[in-house]
Amino acid sequence: MTTYDQRAGFIHTDHHPEEEKATVKSVYQQVANEYDERIPGLGPSDDMFTQSERDFLIEAIRSGEKVLDIGCGTGRFTVPMAEKGAEVSGLDISRPMLDVASRKLAERGLTADLREGDMARLPFPDASFDTVTSMLALMHVPLEDRQAVFGEVARVLRPGGRMLLGVKNSVFEEMFTGDRFASVDVTDVAGKQLLFTQTRSGEEYVAPWYSFSPRDLTTLFATVGMTVTRLRGNSPLAVWLADEVLRDESVRAFVSKTERFLAEVPPFNHFGYHLLAEATKPRA
Template identity: 50%
Template sequence: MTQTVHRPYNGRTTQPKEAIRQVYEFISAEYDDRIPGLTPADRRFIDTELDFILGRVGPEDSVLDLGCGTGRLTIPLAGLAKEVVGLDLCDGMLAVARRKAEEEGADIRFDQGDMCDLPYPDDSFDVVTSTLALMHIPLEARGTAFAEIARVLRPGGRLLTGVKNAAFEQLTRADRFATVDITDVDNKTLVFTGTRDGEQREAPWFSFTPDELEELFSDAGLRPARLRGNCVVAAWMADQILADPGIYSIVERLETALNETPPFSRFGYYILAEAVKPA
């Protein structure tokens, strides 16, 4: 296998990359405390995401989790796959992930690196996963990131991703599940409020429409295979209503029926998508 040589970020993308790295270096020590996932809507969101991604990984797969953060997906992936590698831009996030993996006895290699210049040979992985982190990639660098993902996937390999849906944002600016980390849609930023030092911090943040995501897949030589809307119903309901077990059960069944049915699937709060590298 040959290692492809890639151009580094240009001046326009280096600045946001460094801003992202600095924010997450600071936030790494408190990151897991900021995303408790305690509300019924949080639970529905997480259950749908995990079902989509973990349900498509098998015991023979070699998996790369991009923008792995503190190991939220990386650690459960280690219980399913033959090999798991987590990559993140931020050393602080990786330090937390390594500690958590060690505590849970998960065999994972964690690497520091850039999603737009992956430090792996061509055709290295059967599956690449990435949730949330792709939204930090500047718009002009998106094509590079997806081309890198396609490069390191083996023929027949799969990309599994979850990103915030810009089509949903066109209907409402409501940041449905936000508590302290807030999506500022108009200014294209993720705002970290309520930090331990009391200082608000911001990082670039760009959502995807389903059409944009499918176009990026195709431009990278990947075949769009599956698209699921995450929280196509729950995103519009108050937590007090979802807290009723009977209503939650109805919403769960309704979303199971609708989340892969167009046009409902294309207007979920988030998009879950699978793309395949042709064999």
């Protein structure tokens, strides 16, 4: 059974959130030591997507600020934020993923406060952070927990603080249900799942995966008193072009320049393959 929440703008299912979280935890325990091998793109379109994602987040981080990275995984963004001089905490549901992040930090002589936990119940005091980040992790949050997660983000942010996030765009999925850049981790749009194929064990794993629309983000932030101040569509053009086309350096340069211009201009920003958003908490 499913029901539609008109106020919050998303579907509720009869899946039990604790069961879904247990599934996510189990899957990432299995793939933790190979996760970083599964992320890199295999062509120029994926490279452009990853660079845009990284630029959006890392360019916004300032040395000395206190940052919480939720769903930090193996530290794909936790590590570069620490390298930039931020005081970083990371939270993830999977201890093996955190173990990989810890090793990366140690190899670089960096430190971060890494904790295993649930985004819906953050183990941090009120007003602890200047910035909360989450890249490619919020899609694993059970729909029933979404409001709690955004409420927790607002709680741990200081007045005037912000959240920076990246999520898959459900508006794009209405136009194209395939996973444009994926090679081994594939989104099943109809089934609301992420499929982990070609694992070292030879087994395939499945985890729940729920995309967000721009309306979802605006509504969820509004209900916790925060305001979306930036909304960027990641790869609104490159996603439609074959890698063979983008291997031409002049074409790639033109597409990159055009995307930088259009990616935050309505309505183009609503049609990216993924959404990159920044939202702020009022100062008073």
